[in-house]
Amino acid sequence: MYDISVIGDVIMDFTPVLMSKGHLVYEPNVGGTAINLAATVSKLGMNTLFTGKAGNDFMGKEGLNTLKELGVDVSGYIIEDGQFTTHTFVTLREGERSFALIRKGAADEDLKLQDVNIEQILDTKMLYVTGMGFTRDPIRETSFTLLKEAKKREIFTAIDVNYRKVCGTAWMNS
DSSP, rough: SSSSSOOOOEEEEEEEEEETTTEEEEEEEEEOOOHHHHHHHHHHTEEEEEEEEEEHHHHHHHHHHHHHHTTTEEEEEEEEOOOOOEEEEEETTTTTTEEEEEEETTTGGGGGGGGGGGHHHBBBEEEEGGGGGGSSSTTHHHHHHHHHHHHHHHEEEEEOOOOOOGSSSGGGGO
């Protein structure tokens, strides 16, 4: 049994590290609410399962390798040919972050119910679903189905709303 099963987004954050000739230079960093949570709780010693989908690109492979190195069970991490991994460019202005998210049509949005092992995911004490999982189908349908099944089984659930207007408002209408 897992301490926590994490469902959600795989994102590569490109964060500014310095200026060169008047332009920002960006460094890629694995991110996204779901991966960040899985990494953190695994570092705290929790038995963690991550389920999500990434593109077959350097970003998706880096996300997979990062979680593996941290001891996260990545048997639900899918690398999908023909799709890209969500990525975002982070800008820092006056101490505040802003994000230019490149996601529409990305692999993580395409997580279908038939892609996941429901019994493995729900063999857990807690189910965490990122708010990014409610923006568009099919990940939206998959997230809701898992939450409904977790409720039936009396599994503790947590949702990170993580509202981003640019991602759509489908979750708000649910």
